[in-house]
Amino acid sequence: MKADMKRAMRPARRGLRALRRVLRTAARTGYTRWRRSIQVRIVTSTLFISAIVVAILGAFLMQQVSSALMDGKVKAARLQLDDGLAQVQRDLGNSPEDGSKLNSTIERLKSRSGPSGLYEVYIRDTTDQYFDGYTTNELRQESVPRRLREELRNAPAGARAYTYGKLSYVDDRPSESGLIVGGTTGRFELYYLFRLEEEQRTLTNVGRSMAGVGIVLVLLLAAIASLVTRQVVIPVRLAAQGAQRLAAGRLEERMRVRGEDDLARLARSFNDMAANLQEKIGELEDLSQVQRQFVSDVSHELRTPLTTIRIAADMLYEYRDTFDDPAVGRSAELLQSQLERFESLLADLLEISRHDAGAATLDVESLDMRDLVLRVVGDIQGLSERKGSKVVLQLPGEPCMAEVDRRRVERILRNLLVNAVEHGEGEDIIVSVAADRDAVAVAVRDHGVGLKPGEGQMVFDRFWRADPARARTTGGTGLGLSISREDAQLHGGWLQAWGEPGAGSQFRLSLPRTAGAELRGSPLPLVPPGAGDARPLYAELEAGE
């Protein structure tokens, strides 16, 4: 049985869950819309506020109508009562008891009562101890509230009083609210009890129509608010879209100017701003173009004289031992080395200006990254031995094939390794290679001075040096990492740096397996295992990307 119950409960629970989901979705959508749309916000608040105002107004109006109705009823009721009291006085006065006279008075009083009549009557002879008076038709004497009787008993002779109460009947009819007026004449108390059914119906009708009108009014206000905000919001939205497109680089984007209102002014200002921006950005672009062109031109122009100087320098260098003055020989050696440095600087400049001009192209072939790494490590073996560093390789067992430009990747790796050796302080240099389905990565880790916070990004800046005072012993141009990063980006890959003062640094090159594919992640961590904490990792990650 319990199982049955459970089985029965399951769909219900499922339905409940679905409902809850739908509700939550709706609420979320509603909240999102509320947050994002001025129109929704204004319409909602208009609805809310106007509903409150209409409700207050409606209550006030109902109050007015009902009090007006009741005032009229009370006035009429008191007139009736005066009439009845006058009749009672005329018929009975204060004369001694005469049953038939009282009876005939009651007969006269009752004639206008009843279900089709206007009111019920209750008359009471205060001196008669065996009767509590007479009522017309089915009316119960309890319909006259005790408070009214007390009031009349304590009031001076001839007083009138009225109150509202419930009229109850001896038959099964439900009791209904009524107006009860009473007065005394001599020893008689006379009460007229008016049913308020008609008034109640009128009030209900009025209330209903007022509620209808109120709802229509609130909806109308909401519609007006919606229309008005629409007129305001649509140009604002267009402006926002325009600004977005402008921000995305479409500088020719303009807003349509219609009319001559505030929004038209906004559009015009926006357009002016856009035109200004376009102009300025164009100028800047031209300027940088000119600069790049200038660098490129200079590099090219320098090559020709450099070649000549090189030939001359080579000759001087070859005959350096023949010079009498050893200082001259030394100068020739110096010249030679500086020329080499100049050449590589020039080559780097050319390379970077090619990147800047977007003229760099990829010449991809499918290669095993391990081979590349081994080759480059072999190339710098001498340098590292000189520096006293040992290069430790961590290569995977299987081939790490990727479509890459051999020259560029070799250049990147060489750069990284040379840097690592130079800043490695003679410690071990660990080169790891890893691959996953989409990407391959090479990380070069040194245990040198490391990088200060923020330097992870700066290392890729052109002509940036970790220590400007350091001797340029290895003849770095200051452009190597910049070019490496450009190369990595050309592959669609990343080149990122991590470092901590005293803990060394690690550079990671991540490349997609297929040239041009988008890189989603790297098979190797940027922060080497066992080093650093979360904070710099984050900072560098952000900087890297």
Added chain:
Amino acid sequence: MTTRGHARPGRMSGRAGLGRVIGRLAVAALVLGGAGCASLPSGGQVITGKPAERAERVDDPYVRLIPVKPRPEWGPAQIVSGFLAASASFDDNHKVARMYLGGQSSWNPGLRPSVTVLTSRITEPQVVRVSANQATVKVLGEELGTISTDGQYTASPKGLEATFLLAKTPQGVWRITSVPGDDKTGLLLSKDDVERAMRTVNLFFFAPNQQTLVPNGIFLPVVNRQTLPTQLVQALLDGPTSWLNGAVHTAFPAGTRLRHGVQVDKEVATVDLTKQARAGSVEQMSAQLSWTMRQLSEIKRWRLRIDGETVTPEGMESTHPVHAWEPNSPDGQVPQGESHQNAYVVGPSGFLGTLQSDRAQPVVTGAAGRLSRPAIAPDYREFAGLSSAGDQVLVAAPLTGAPAPRVLLNAQAGSRFTAPTWSRDGTLWVVESKKDESWLWVRPRGKPPVRAAHWGLGGREVSAFRLARDGVRAAVIAHIDGRPQVQLGRIAHAPDGSLDVGSFLPVSSELQDAVDLAWRDYNTFAVLGRAKRDSQTLPFLMPISGSAITSLGVGSLGEPRTIAAAPGAPILIGTRSSGKDQVCRQRAPSNSYSPWICPTPAKDPNYPG
């Protein structure tokens, strides 16, 4: 704003235009608002409505007495007074009156109690004997009559003496332990109480001819208006009262009851009878119920169910109006086509004529035309009359030309005949009467006249005898204690076939003198008489139920002698003023206050039947 706009043209003009528009809108709003406030019409077309249907007396407004609960400090006499007063209140099944009783009392008057009617309220009970815990209280009163549980009122003027026993309860208050006469006596109510708490209603039963309905007036307590239909139908199912028992019969088979109360929904009543009713004639039961329920204005249509199944009388819809079944009217079938029956009068030159536009057109001349108090048979085949001295009854036929009258009856010495009267089957009825003696003669058509075997007024002088159109009830003017009094009796057939005309009951005590009477309709007499404190004989309408009489018309009538009335026809009065016979009618018969005019020189007006 506008003037500024005019004064400074140019840029301001736009704003000024806007201001103008706003101004106009404001004016329009004010006008509309003003019109909205003044929405009560002060003119327009005349709207007519249907006249309100006159509610019948049964559900007229009524007055209820509010009893007081016994107070702890009251002594035995006060408790008895309070009990007598409280027993006049039928609310909640005499709840308050029961509070005056000790715990063991089985006093339960119920919805249809038997009532002893007193002339006035008992005001001073006498404490006969009182001890610490017991008391005996005697009340003295003047009894007018009794109402039995079936609602029949019987006059029985006499002194009343009743004894109440009281005991002190452990709580120290006096309570009544014994009500006089056990449950039989029922309630002791004053005349005013009865008039207030009870209604006279008619139940309808069939006359022996199975066609005409006979009203049976009863007293029914008005507990409340909602249960009135149920009470009424229950009373009808209970059958006729002792007064009409044997004279009429009911179409409801014995044992028929209501399955539940009569339900009235939007003027449509549903009467649900138990399955015994299947044995009865649906048409006759429907006729009885229709006529009984039409006294309640809140019922317009009704349907009959037997054992929960709706039954439909032949030729009717299942829900039919209460005003159907007109052929069963106690007034007999009112002839169709004619607006009303032709009146016959005796012309000044000795002829029997019809009254046409206030002139007597001779129909019968010769000796038969000179009969006084002529009465025309309902089938117009013959007519009867009296000799001018009133000591011979003569019959003549046919009702045209100059037929020879035939003497039917000769009066004994010193006695006279009342005006003859016919019943529907062609039977002629006439009462011969002298001081303190009377006989009823009945002559069925084609047979010699015989004296009725049982005649309830044998020891009284009778000056008028008129048979109702239902053939069951008879109205007389009988001299009781030297005063002519209108009484109503009934004609029953004893099991051996002999006629029993009796059970005469006084109808109203408001007239001190009565000269002649006629049946206006089944519920009303037209009576010539003298009201109390009146010196002149005048016509009155007297309801059979005994409620107040109303005077008819204004103006002088001379010395009215005879009166004639028929349903829907003007009332005619034969008078004699300054030695001339005249027949008078009201100028506008539909208006009861219309003055009398006497345009016809004739006497003894009369309607056939």
